[in-house]
Amino acid sequence: MATQGVYIGTDSGATTSKTGGVWEDGSIISHQLMQSSTNSQAGTTAVIEGWVKGVVGFLAANQLTWSQVRGVGLALPGPYKAFGVLDRSANLPAAFDGWDFYNDYRRALALAAGRDIPLAWGNDGNLGGVGEAQRVRGEKRASVLMLAPGSGLGAAYIDPNGLPLDGDTFAGMEGGHMPAPLHLLDNVRPYRCGCGRDWGCVEAYTTISGLPQLLEDFLKKFPDHELAQPSALTPKEKVLSLRGRAQKGDPLANAIFDFQARALGLHVGNLVTALDTEFVVIGGGLMDPESTTPEFRARYLGIVRDTALRYMWPAQRALVKIVPATLGELSQAIGAALVALYTARAKAA
Numbered sequence: 218m219a220t221q222g223v224y225i226g227t228d229s230g231a232t233t234s235k236t237g238g239v240w241e242d243g244s245i246i247s248h249q250l251m252q253s254s255t256n257s258q259a260g261t262t263a264v265i266e267g268w269v270k271g272v273v274g275f276l277a278a279n280q281l282t283w284s285q286v287r288g289v290g291l292a293l294p295g296p297y298k299a300f301g302v303l304d305r306s307a308n309l310p311a312a313f314d315g316w317d318f319y320n321d322y323r324r325a326l327a328l329a330a331g332r333d334i335p336l337a338w339g340n341d342g343n344l345g346g347v348g349e350a351q352r353v354r355g356e357k358r359a360s361v362l363m364l365a366p367g368s369g370l371g372a373a374y375i376d377p378n379g380l381p382l383d384g385d386t387f388a389g390m391e392g393g394h395m396p397a398p399l400h401l402l403d404n405v406r407p408y409r410c411g412c413g414r415d416w417g418c419v420e421a422y423t424t425i426s427g428l429p430q431l432l433e434d435f436l437k438k439f440p441d442h443e444l445a446q447p448s449a450l451t452p453k454e455k456v457l458s459l460r461g462r463a464q465k466g467d468p469l470a471n472a473i474f475d476f477q478a479r480a481l482g483l484h485v486g487n488l489v490t491a492l493d494t495e496f497v498v499i500g501g502g503l504m505d506p507e508s509t510t511p512e513f514r515a516r517y518l519g520i521v522r523d524t525a526l527r528y529m530w531p532a533q534r535a536l537v538k539i540v541p542a543t544l545g546e547l548s549q550a551i552g553a554a555l556v557a558l559y560t561a562r563a564k565a566a
Contacts, residue, residue, distance in 0.1 A: 346373025
């Protein structure tokens with residue numbers, strides 16, 4: 218293995234960056250998560266230095282050398298102004314607006330390696346889907362849809378070649394900001410969404426971002442619940458307690474997550490109707506084995522699956538597999554490495 222070529226993935230979040238890698242056959246080099254501070258408050262130069270240090274540390278930890286590196290992939294949240302150029306991000310300092318991260322990282326990699334290193338990049342959610350798609354599909358040529366409810370709703374469509382739908386403005390598969398079918402969700406009111414749309418974005422009904430509004434509405438149905446009583450807990454603390462309460466069978470918490478599962482299931486049915494994928498991967502914190510019980514995950518996935526299947530075409534009902542994500546926090550770094558690998562293969566073909 219030591220003589221194989223390798224592809225490295227950098228996953229840069231607003232606060233934490235992670236590094237992973239794959240061998241040239243696509244297998245994962247290490248499941249050990251390597252992470253460090255993104256250090257964005259110190260500016261773009263500091264971020265680039267951190268990314269390179271992450272690669273250097275990964276190579277050292279796995280007894281690899283720069284001579285084996287065939288390419289690097291970068292997973293970075295958008296939005297983007299142009300190819301490799303960041304737009305204004307709510308989670309980064311204003312000075313990052315217009316940052317040409319692609320060319321800055323390329324130059325830094327070339328300096329560290331002593332030669333040019335091919336660089337691929339993409340939206341972090343899309344590249345997370347690439348990593349999960351490889352796991353569920355194996356060697357089979359099939360397309361994959363991934364939905365990952367967390368603070369927001371990550372969404373990705375991965376084609377049979379293993380590459381994500383980026384879109385013409387690099388905003389492809391922003392599936393969280395499509396309208397939810399509110400008439401099928403008990404005619405719930407259109408919730409506010411951070412994107413500014415007023416049509417009831419799916420994200421607001423399926424993720425942490427919408428939990429304050431969901432809790433407000435559901436407490437009307439559970440007026441005697443502990444969370445409806447005067448308490449020292451802040452609204453944020455009440456919301457963040459819901460996942461833990463659901464693991465213990467709390468009726469209010471279960472009702473809220475059942476609702477979220479239904480909303481996500483409707484969205485799965487909608488997207489599969491349009492994209493016709495064989496696999497649907499559900500990720501995010503609710504599928505995390507370290508923070509949710511097997512019973513909770515089975516209940517949540519079961520509702521998603523039962524709801525989605527009702528709205529698929531008959532052939533899709535027989536084919537589609539809805540499964541939990543398995544890579545966890547590694548998914549985006551591994552997906553970035555895989556995109557670098559797939560891009561190299563395509564150029565060599």
